[in-house]
Amino acid sequence: MADFLDQLSDILFLDIETASQTEHFEDLDPRLQPEWLKKEKLIRTENPNPEPGSLYFDRAGIHAEFGQVICVGVGFFQTKKKEKKLYFRSKVFAHEEERELLLEFKGLLEKKKWILCAHNGKEFDFPYLCRRMLINGISLPEPLHIAGKKPWEVRHLDTMELWRFGDYKYYTRLELLAGVFGIPTSKESIDGSEVNATFYKEKDLEKIKKYCQRDVEVTARIYMAMHPQLDEMEIEIVSAEDSKKDHKD
Numbered sequence: 136m137a138d139f140l141d142q143l144s145d146i147l148f149l150d151i152e153t154a155s156q157t158e159h160f161e162d163l164d165p166r167l168q169p170e171w172l173k174k175e176k177l178i179r180t181e182n183p184n185p186e187p188g189s190l191y192f193d194r195a196g197i198h199a200e201f202g203q204v205i206c207v208g209v210g211f212f213q214t215k216k217k218e219k220k221l222y223f224r225s226k227v228f229a230h231e232e233e234r235e236l237l238l239e240f241k242g243l244l245e246k247k248k249w250i251l252c253a254h255n256g257k258e259f260d261f262p263y264l265c266r267r268m269l270i271n272g273i274s275l276p277e278p279l280h281i282a283g284k285k286p287w288e289v290r291h292l293d294t295m296e297l298w299r300f301g302d303y304k305y306y307t308r309l310e311l312l313a314g315v316f317g318i319p320t321s322k323e324s325i326d327g328s329e330v331n332a333t334f335y336k337e338k339d340l341e342k343i344k345k346y347c348q349r350d351v352e353v354t355a356r357i358y359m360a361m362h363p364q365l366d367e368m369e370i371e372i373v374s375a376e377d378s379k380k381d382h383k384d
Contacts (some may be wrong), residue, residue, distance in 0.1 A: 139362065140214045143221075146292065147249040147278075148358070149362070150208045150350040151260050152327075155195035158335040160188035171201055196331050197259075199266035203233045205334055207240045207264075208347035210355055221359075221370045225351050227344040235273040243269070244292050246278040251278050252292035254309045254354045261291060294357050313353050316360040320353075 157163050163171065168188075175190050195201040210225030228243075230236035237315055253260040281289050298312060299305045313320055313382050325346050333339050359370065 138216075142250070143212050143327050145147050145248065145250050146211065146353045146358075148210045148225075148252050149245075149256070149260060150253060150347055150354060151204050151263060152206045152208075152330050153196040153202045153263065154205045154331050154334045155192060155259050156201055156203050158192070163191070165194075167201060169380055171195065174198065176244075185219055189294035192331060192335075199263045199270070200258055202263075202267075204236060204264065204267050205229065205233070205330075206338065206344050206347050208344075208351040209240075209243065210348075210351045212355070217301045222373050223352065223370055224373050225348055227348050229340055229344050233267065234273070237264070237268050237271055240264075241273060241276045248290075249278050250290040250292060250293065250356065252358060254294045254312075254350075256359070257291055257293045257296060282360070292358070294354055294361070295375065297358075297361055309350065309353060311358070312357050316357060318353055318356045318360065 156167075160168065160171070171191060172187050174192075175185070175187070178190055178194060179189065191201070196203075206227050206229040208225065208227045210223055213222040213224060214220075228236050228240045230239065251261065261279060265275055268275055268279070278290060281291075294309075294312070295307055298307050310320065310326075312318075324342055330343055330346075333343055356370070
């Protein structure tokens with residue numbers, strides 16, 4: 136267990152929230168508009184003939200070429216073996232300018248030799264971050280720079296991949312795993328399908344940040360649930376804001 140706890144402190148759990156690059160399709164870069172319309176034809180909908188551009192608001196955010204990162208939630212465990220206690224410290228990076236947000240996140244990645252962990256991270260979070268960094272003219276930090284690396288040299292974990300146990304046809308939502316493991320939900324206020332509307336219509340980035348932070352915490356708890364040998368360890372969640380308050384006190 137000691138070796139596992141030592142590695143655990145090197146894992147950075149993360150989750151990203153994304154939105155379309157612009158609120159309205161008409162405001163998208165003119166060079167990208169025809170490319171989106173081609174992409175749109177490949178999206179299955181109940182309406183076989185949707186109005187051109189009508190799917191942009193709801194669907195563009197999941198495609199890095201047409202979307203943007205609006206916040207990155209991160210968290211990591213600090214262990215106190217004598218107390219049999221784990222402290223999970225989390226925070227959310229958010230900025231009006233995507234490039235500044237990504238630069239701040241990159242700064243964290245360069246502080247330590249992190250192992251990155253996200254739910255469906257290998258198919259969404261990690262490649263999305265890489266693409267948006269390059270689009271913003273940012274060189275990739277070492278944990279995301281996987282070109283030329285051997286598979287065992289890539290320090291990426293994915294709770295969905297772990298749950299597949301080799302069954303690569305199997306897709307499991309974070310919320311479903313939270314339910315089967317009895318972990319409190321992260322969907323109390325919004326879910327992923329409502330992020331774009333919350334960002335553009337409600338202009339409530341704080342609500343999205345809280346949702347993102349909860350997803351990070353849920354991902355970390357699911358990872359721990361997959362290692363039942365640590366059942367005797369108590370987990371205490373501490374946000375970055377709580378840490379600052381404690382430091383002031």
